Every structure is written in C-alpha cells, then in structure tokens.
Amino acid sequence: MARYTDPVCRLCRREGMKLFLKGTKCFSDKCPIEKRNFAPGQHGKDRKAKIVGYGLQLREKQKAKRIYFTQEGQFRNYFEKAARSKGVTGELLLQQLERRLDNVVYRIGLGVSRRQARQLVRHGHIQVDGRKVNIPSYQVSVGEEIAIREGSRKLAILELAKDFASHQNSPTWLEIDRDNYKGRVQSLPKREEIQQPVNEQLIVELYSK
Numbered sequence: 001m002a003r004y005t006d007p008v009c010r011l012c013r014r015e016g017m018k019l020f021l022k023g024t025k026c027f028s029d030k031c032p033i034e035k036r037n038f039a040p041g042q043h044g045k046d047r048k049a050k051i052v053g054y055g056l057q058l059r060e061k062q063k064a065k066r067i068y069f070t071q072e073g074q075f076r077n078y079f080e081k082a083a084r085s086k087g088v089t090g091e092l093l094l095q096q097l098e099r100r101l102d103n104v105v106y107r108i109g110l111g112v113s114r115r116q117a118r119q120l121v122r123h124g125h126i127q128v129d130g131r132k133v134n135i136p137s138y139q140v141s142v143g144e145e146i147a148i149r150e151g152s153r154k155l156a157i158l159e160l161a162k163d164f165a166s167h168q169n170s171p172t173w174l175e176i177d178r179d180n181y182k183g184r185v186q187s188l189p190k191r192e193e194i195q196q197p198v199n200e201q202l203i204v205e206l207y208s209k
Contacts (some may be wrong), residue, residue, distance in 0.1 A: 001094045004019055028131045039135055039137075040099070041135045054206070056202060057202045057203065057205055058206060058207035060198060060199050060200075060202040060203050060205045060206070061075070061202075061206055061207075063197070063198055064094075064097065064196070064198045064200070064203060067114075067196060067198070068097045068103060068114065069102075069114055069115060069118065070097070070137075074137065076095055076207070077202075078097065079145050079203070079207050082096060082171050083096065084096075088191075088205050090200030090201050090203065090204045091190075091191045091200065091208065093200055093203065093204070094189075094191065094194050094196065094198065094200055095188055095189055096139065097190070097193070098194055099139045099140050099141075099188070100136060100137055100138070100139065100140075101121055101126065101128070101133060101135065101137070101138040101139075101140055102114055102117045102118040102121050102136035102137075103134055104118070104140050104146055104174070104183070104185070105117035105118075105120055105121060105126055105146060107167075107171050107174055107183075108146060108165075108174060108176050108178075108182070108183035109162055109164070109165025109168070109170075109176065109178050109183075110126075110148060110158065110161055110181060111157070112157075112160060112161050112165075114162045116157065116161070118136045120148075120152075121133070121134055121135070121136045121138075122136065123135055124149070125148055125149055125152040125155065126146065126147070126148065126149065127146075127147055127148075127149050128140065128144055128145070128146055129144050129145055130145075132149065140185050141185065142185050142186070142187060142188060143184070143185060144184070145182060145183070145184045146182065146183050146184070146185075147181060147182030147183075148181040148182070149181070153181055158181060162178050162181075166177060166178070169195075170183075171189065171193060172186075172193055173186055173188065173189045173190070173193050174186060175186065
C-alpha cells in the first residue's frame with residue numbers, strides 16, 4: 001500500500017496552517033511554517049490566487065486526509081459508508097476518522113503524533129481488550145479498552161508522549177489512565193468534541209458531485 005514518505009512539514013505549508021503532524025516540533029521555533037508560511041516548491045511564494053469552489057472543497061478533503069494520514073481510496077470508503085448510514089454524513093465521516101485505532105492511541109497520549117501512534121500499532125505494541133491489534137485503521141467501539149502491551153511499557157517514547165499529552169486537552173469521549181498507559185472509549189465522538197480545522201460539509205459537497 002502506498003504511503004507518504006516525504007517531510008510532513010511540507011503538508012502543513014501546502015495547507016497554509018499547522019496540522020500538528022510532528023508532535024513537539026509543531027510547538028517549537030523549529031516549526032517550518034513559522035519561518036516559511038507559504039506553499040512548498042519553486043513557485044510557492046507566487047500562489048496568491050484566492051481559492052474558491054472546487055478548489056476550496058478539494059483543499060478541505062486533502063487537509064482531512066493529511067491530518068489522519070489516510071489514502072484516497074480509504075478516505076472515499078469512509079465517505080461512502082457515512083453516506084449510507086443514518087445521520088449527518090459529514091459528522092459520521094469525521095467520527096470514523098476519530099475512531100481509527102492509531103488516532104485513538106494518539107488521543108490517549110501514547111504517541112506525540114498520529115504517525116508515531118501508527119508505528120506503535122504496526123509494531124504490535126497495542127492491545128484492544130487484551131488482544132494484540134496491529135491494524136491502524138481498526139475502528140474502536142464503545143466500551144473497548146486500548147492499552148500498551150505489558151512487555152512494551154518500558155519504551156522510552158511513552159514517557160515523552162505522556163509528558164506531551166499532559167499539556168494537551170483530553171477528549172471527553174475517552175476515559176484516560178495515562179499512568180497505566182491505557183484508555184477506554186466511553187462514547188462515540190460528537191462533532192463538537194472533534195476539534196479539527198476541517199469543514200466537513202465541503203468534503204460532502206465534493207464527493208456528492
């Protein structure tokens with residue numbers, strides 16, 4: 001499966017805003033967008049035209065994909081499933097993205113970024129209700145407990161992640177026990193609890209054409 005391997009800070013610069021893809025670096029003076037707040041590439045500084053219509057819808061979709069590190073096919077599948085379900089399509093789309101295991105691991109505070117959380121999942125350090133799950137796109141359900149496996153609790157990155165998470169707002173839909181490196185899904189996330197700079201209605205309009 002294809003995956004993005006270039007510097008992720010280019011993605012923030014392309015969207016013209018911080019997407020917080022690098023953890024602690026995003027809060028430091030080393031964040032590239034602080035010094036070069038323009039699109040990457042040879043003609044980045046010249047891209048000053050106002051984006052409207054389709055371009056605006058496309059940028060919202062790209063922004064959401066980049067925040068959650070999903071590929072186009074996978075993202076479209078999320079949308080199609082949301083469109084088939086009862087409820088507000090845009091909210092259901094974001095809810096699926098939030099319920100990804102790698103995102104929940106990040107939200108609990110086991111990684112300083114979603115990419116680091118995904119690596120923890122891929123390498124088999126995460127268990128769901130006592131069983132190992134190494135699929136980042138696994139959809140967590142209400143009542144499930146997500147935790148670091150017993151044999152992985154000495155990883156150095158966990159202490160760094162716990163310290164980083166202590167300065168962030170904790171999601172109200174998760175019950176978090178950072179001292180024991182675990183959390184539990186208390187409820188499905190509501191739109192007001194998903195604090196992402198994404199206009200999901202524009203994404204719905206894009207895919208509905």
